[in-house]
Amino acid sequence: MTTQVIMISGKYPGGVRGGHETFVRATARAACSAGFEPHIFCTAPHAHVSQVDYGYVHYVASPFRPFGSKMLPWQAPLLSAAVERFLEHKAGPHLVHAFCVWGYVAVTVSRRLKRKGAEVVSVINSYDIMAREARAKLSALEGVHGLGNYSRYWREYLWQKAVIQRYERYAYTRAQVVIVNYDTVRNLILQTHGRRVHTRKLPYTSETAFLQSANGKVASPASQLEPIAALDNKDSPLIVTVSRHSPRKGLSYLIHALALLRDSGVRFRACLVGGGDLLVHHTKMIQRFGLQNVVAVTGIVPDSFAYLKQADIFALPSIEEGSGSLSIIEALQAGKAIVASNVDGIPEDIVDGESALLVKPGSARDLADAIGRLLSDASLRAKLGRSARSSFVEQFSPVTFAAAIKDLYAELGFTP
Secondary structure (H helix, E strand, O other), rough: OOOOOEEEOOOOOOOOOOOHHHHHHHHHHHHHOOOOEEEEEEEEEOOEEEEEEOOOEEEOOOOOOOOOOOHHHHHHHHHHHHHHHOOOOOOEEEEEEEEEHHHHHHHHHHHHHHHHHEEEEEEEEEOOHHHHHHHHHHHEEEEEEEEOOOOHHHHHHHHHHHHHHHHHHHHOOOOOOEEEEHHHHHHHHHHOOOOOOOOEEEEOOOOOHHHHHOOOOOOOHHHHHHHHHHOOOOOOOOOOOOOOOOOOOOOHHHHHHHHHHOOOOOEEEEEEEEEOOHHHHHHHHHHOOOOOEEEEEEEEOOHHHHHHHHHHEEEEEEOOOOOOOOHHHHHHHHHOOOEEEEOHHHHHHEEEEOOEEEEEOHHHHHHHHHHHHOOHHHHHHHHHHHHHHHHHHHHHHHHHHHHHHHHHHOOOOOOO
């Protein structure tokens, strides 16, 4: 019988290509490659179990909306009870691997089953401090987007700071291991929750790396690239960003930078891939600047990597990341010239002038200068692209990720 690992996603891990969902799937695929059988628990309107190519997804019925960390105080008891029911009649010990604040569920299940004589080892993956992420949204909104959504983001920050952070601290200080992929995240956790947290740094990679490794290539339906085909300047280099339309991602700075480039006579095409709260706002910005003929906005797409493969330049103007960026990992994988903000974990993955160009976060002028430099220098684009691909092979192999997961689980007493 295959050794099972329980994973707590909170949100449905399939469908939407958000960072959390993609990371959960990539970790499940790493566990599968290491010989384990992932069982992923999330909340949903109706209870059922489905088998997917990265394990089993257990949908736990919940009347509470939305299905995300904001509703943790109400969703966590339902998930904890479901996991406990799933494990209580199985021979232990059990391994529960949770993500971010959903580690509260892992620790709760561990303590409950311990009272029943069963051993549960809890592991948590962390890639940011929730209150810090909410504060970054608020700060970016103040500086760039005005007051339209200010009240909503302010309420989100207060909720994360006053309520969710307590759940986060409870989980991080009681789990056997808190996995981080970046030194910046480790420092954030220790500064916020104290030295009682036992952290362990592991390598990781994108889900696309596993899919390409298994299939040789990733399907890229031509129909979903129509937004690019409709743009003017068809012979010009293509700039692509894959990012949520969230204040902390800094896409307004990218739009301003593109306007500066256009006004200086530089020819280009650009495509903003992804959904999010500010999608409509950014679309209106593009129209206001008169960029709609050279800048496409796709919303959520089934395969963002298809757009990355078409790019000449990948840009990520983040104000805050906490950790690094999965979309940067995919840009490295695709061998693209990268322009990104020098913030949080991003410079732990890419080196300015070698595998990317790093810019000051929150500066449209610096972003425009770096992108303009790449637009005018095809040899520099090619050099950075080759270095990016080499960095991916050296640092982000799916084999390395799977081996690291296997080794960690083995240290905790679980072997496939």
